[in-house]
Amino acid sequence: xxxxITEIEELSGDKASIYSVVIDGQDETLLEQFFNDxxxxxxxxxxxxxxxxxxxxxxxxxxxxxxxxxxxxxDGVVALKGGxxxxxxxxxxxxxxxFGSGGYKDVRAYQDDPSLNYKAEEVKxxxxxxxxAILDGSIxxxxxxxxxxDWEDYE
Amino acid sequence: MKIGKTMNKKLNKNVGGVxxxxxxxxxxxxxxxxxxxxxxxxxxxxxxxxxxxxxKRFAAIMGRTESEISDWLSGDRNFTIxxxxxxxxxxxxxxxxxxxxxxxxxxxxxxSCKIKSGKGQVYITHDFKWQSIPVxxxxxxxxxxxxx
Numbered sequence: 001x002x003x004x005i006t007e008i009e010e011l012s013g014d015k016a017s018i019y020s021v022v023i024d025g026q027d028e029t030l031l032e033q034f035f036n037d038x039x040x041x042x043x044x045x046x047x048x049x050x051x052x053x054x055x056x057x058x059x060x061x062x063x064x065x066x067x068x069x070x071x072x073x074x075d076g077v078v079a080l081k082g083g084x085x086x087x088x089x090x091x092x093x094x095x096x097x098x099f100g101s102g103g104y105k106d107v108r109a110y111q112d113d114p115s116l117n118y119k120a121e122e123v124k125x126x127x128x129x130x131x132x133a134i135l136d137g138s139i140x141x142x143x144x145x146x147x148x149x150d151w152e153d154y155e
Numbered sequence: 156m157k158i159g160k161t162m163n164k165k166l167n168k169n170v171g172g173v174x175x176x177x178x179x180x181x182x183x184x185x186x187x188x189x190x191x192x193x194x195x196x197x198x199x200x201x202x203x204x205x206x207x208x209x210x211k212r213f214a215a216i217m218g219r220t221e222s223e224i225s226d227w228l229s230g231d232r233n234f235t236i237x238x239x240x241x242x243x244x245x246x247x248x249x250x251x252x253x254x255x256x257x258x259x260x261x262x263x264x265x266x267s268c269k270i271k272s273g274k275g276q277v278y279i280t281h282d283f284k285w286q287s288i289p290v291x292x293x294x295x296x297x298x299x300x301x302x303x
Contacts (some may be wrong), residue, residue, distance in 0.1 A: 008176055010170050028172065035174035046182040050189035051230060058190065058198040064228035081231060127197070 001125060005098065005139075005148050013056030017144050021126055030101040030122075034087060041104060047082035052099070060094040065079060077120075078126050086110065088123040095144035100126055120137040193230035195239070195250055200228050202246040216245060 002024035011018040020029035066078035100123035133139040
């Protein structure tokens with residue numbers, strides 16, 4: 001899976017930078033796809049969008065706003081809730097978060113819903129690759145930004 | 156498997172689709188409610204960190220479960236005034252501002268308004284109707300100013 005990391009400048013603010021990814025060959029970020037795919041849940045989407053803007057402009061990405069333990073231990077995969085809608089992402093610190101995709105959680109565990117499980121697993125794969133790149137230094141999280149200029153081809 | 160960047164610069168395209176529409180026409184009521192819930196949760200979280208209190212310890216102090224405290228801090232909680240009062244007292248932080256001073260909010264930006272003082276009252280106008288604003292002590296204001 002090849003992907004680009006991109007900052008969503010319309011969402012980023014003084015307190016936090018908001019990122020998503022574009023899978024190679026696609027036009028939209030996963031975050032945009034998440035909003036398109038879940039258009040029917042307008043109020044839940046509004047809540048999630050309001051949370052992202054509040055974190056970006058006012059509070060920073062405080063860990064307490066996210067549900068942890070969605071991925072492997074300490075892989076940084078988190079979920080942001082809007083009613084029963086879940087948006088999965090990768091938490092870096094108070095100033096940087098990357099959002100992937102998600103869906104409506106009407107089951108006890110996301111693994112029980114094939115569609116939601118696929119979305120969560122996709123974010124876990126992305127997290128796994130980004131975490132490896134951070135470890136080898138080709139991606140740096142500094143000054144509230146993801147610096148991926150050295151990230152060319154990662155094996 | 157190779158992964159990597161296809162470009163070495165950040166993409167600078169505008170967001171589109173449903174997200175773009177929602178950014179252009181936000182639901183202001185949901186936004187205001189969500190923001191206030193998150194700001195209150197952030198205040199409580201900051202107070203806990205400043206006091207070095209874990210969620211577990213705070214739960215014990217408040218007579219609640221840890222999962223309830225986690226819910227309080229999630230930014231989803233619609234608190235009652237009584238619960239906020241109890242939290243304020245326990246953590247010694249101001250969460251609810253119940254002062255009668257500055258209780259009116261003028262929502263229109265960049266409007267010209269006049270403020271004048273009276274005995275124990277402040278009067279304000281921005282639409283040619285003077286409104287009385289209760290104050291806790293007398294103030295002296297006779298300026299015409301831009302309110303933003």
